[in-house]
Amino acid sequence: MNKFLNQLFDWCYPLLRKWGLHDTIASYLSLFINITILCFISYIIFLVFRFILVQLMEIIARKTKTKFDDLLISNKTTKYISHLIPLLFINKSVPIILNNYVYWESIFGKLVGIYIVLLILWIIRTIFNAFRDYLKHILAYSDKPIDSFIQVIMIVLWMIGITVIISEIFEIKPNTLFTTLGAVSAIVILIFRDTILGFVASVQVSLNDMVRIGDWITFDKFGADGDVIEINLATVKVRNFDNTTTTIPTYSMISDSFRNWRGMLNSDGRRIKRHLLVKAKSIRFLRESELEQLKKIQIISSYIDTRQKEIEKYNTQNNIDKSLAINGRNLTNFGLFRKYITEYLNHYPSLNKDMILICRQLQPTAHGIPLEIYTFTKDKRFENYEYIMADIFDHIFASITYFDLEIFEMPTENSASEQKMSEI
CATH class of the missing domain: 2.30.30.60 (SH3 type barrels.)
Known part of the structure; x- marks a missing residue:
């Protein structure tokens, strides 16, 4: 390899000197030509290996049943590997091209070496990401903290990589570097505590x-x-x-x-979860005459007919004494109101019917019986969401009186005086 590189880059300077150019001019011109050749060959190597690796990986992905190779492609592993191969070529070529420029050879050699270390870490990261995505498709590992394990491994690898980079820059042996870092670590942690915590937090938030x-x-x-x-x-x-x-x-x-x-x-909808309080004393059984009147409400008319037939059949079969409403099965104004609200929500155009849609009764409180609306709007924009929710509850407040129900309100001076006047 070195013999080939020597032949590739050592021909220019003797030829320029043979043509009669001055030593300095021939040296710089030879350097320029060699750098141009290096860039051109590196780019060709990159294109060739990228084409080969991408095509090879796609062929393997098509012929295999496993999804791991597909995930390697989606995480661009082959793309980063194709960058690594020309870098290795550049790393071998720099000492030969800059043989007479020791200072620049040291700088460029270190830069290329640092880039190679970072690229290797990035390739490893893409492989781990593909491995993570692959395990998440396996039922046995779907609930395991795979991300945490990979993060710990990557932190260790990044620490090793940074150590290698520092060793490369300052030409320090890794053993000496670890010893020095261990001695000053306590002081560093004390001084930069907030910065370290912020760094760890930002990494975790990002990952x-x-x-x-x-x-x-x-x-x-x-x-x-x-x-x-x-x-x-x-x-x-x-x-x-x-x-x-x-x-x-x-x-x-x-x-x-x-x-x-x-x-x-x-998601497909924004949740509405709000309740109103109904006075417990306003809840009662409904009379036949009231049911006939409520049948005029179109969306629950067929429901009332069906329920009446079911209740009448049950009470007849079981010889229920209906002189008292409490006997047997009956419809209540509160239960029928819940059904009405459910049907109203099902007919409301701005709600997502594919998500949960219920009108439910909650645990009674000292202020009444909570009736909760739990549903999702299609439009998630703040102003439209608020309008839809207000429109629904406007209708509920207006319709509750048709079922002879009352909403709980804290008593005021006006309400107290009105009650006294009614008693008089």
Whole structure:
């Protein structure tokens, strides 16, 4: 290999001297020509090996059943490997081209060596990423913290890589470097504690994809509720919806709990989860005359007919004494109102019917019976979401009186005086 490289780069200078050029001019011109040849050959090597590796990997991916090779392609492993091969050629060629330029040979040799180390680490990272994606498709490993294991391995590899780079730059033996770092590590950790914590946090936030620029997050501890506009080593900046800016320490993103709304924005709907309180004393059985009147409500008319027949059949078969409404089976105004709201929501055009849609009764409280609406809107934009939710509850508040139900309200002076007047 060295013999071939010597023949490739040593022909120019003697030829230029033979043509009568001055030694200095011949030396610099020879250097320029050799660098041009090196760049050209390196580029050709890159193109050839990229074509070969990409085509070979695609052929292997088509012929094999495993998804691992497909994941290697999607993670661009072959692309980075094709960069490595011409770099190795350059690393071998630099000492020969810059043989008479010791200072520049040292600098360029170190730069190429550093680039090779970084590229090898990046290739290893893409392989681990492909391995991670592959394991996530296997049911036995789908719930395992694979990301954490790979992160630990990569941290160790990056530490080794940085050690090699420092050794290359300062020409220090790795053993000596480790000894020196061990002696000053306690002082370094004490002085740069916040910086180290911020660095670790920023790495974890990035690798775990916890927060991205543009995400809507809510962080109650710091009063943040808005979009992330900047993520750096020490802080995360959030522009709140009132256009103020909150600065959050990066380490808090992994040490404290916050809410990221990205999942909601990427989903098929935004949740409505709100309840109203119905007075318990207003809940009662419905009379036949009232049911006939409620049949005029179109969306529950067929439901009332069906339920009446079922209840009548049951009560007849079991000889139920209906002189008291409590006997046997009956329809209540509250139960029928829940059915009405459910049907109303099913007919409401702005709700996602493929997601959960229920009207449910919650645990009774001292203020009444909570009736909760749990559904999802198709439109996730803030202003439209609020309009849809308000429109639904406007209808509920207006329709509840048709079922002779009352909404709980705290008593006021006016309501107390009105009650006294009614008693008089």
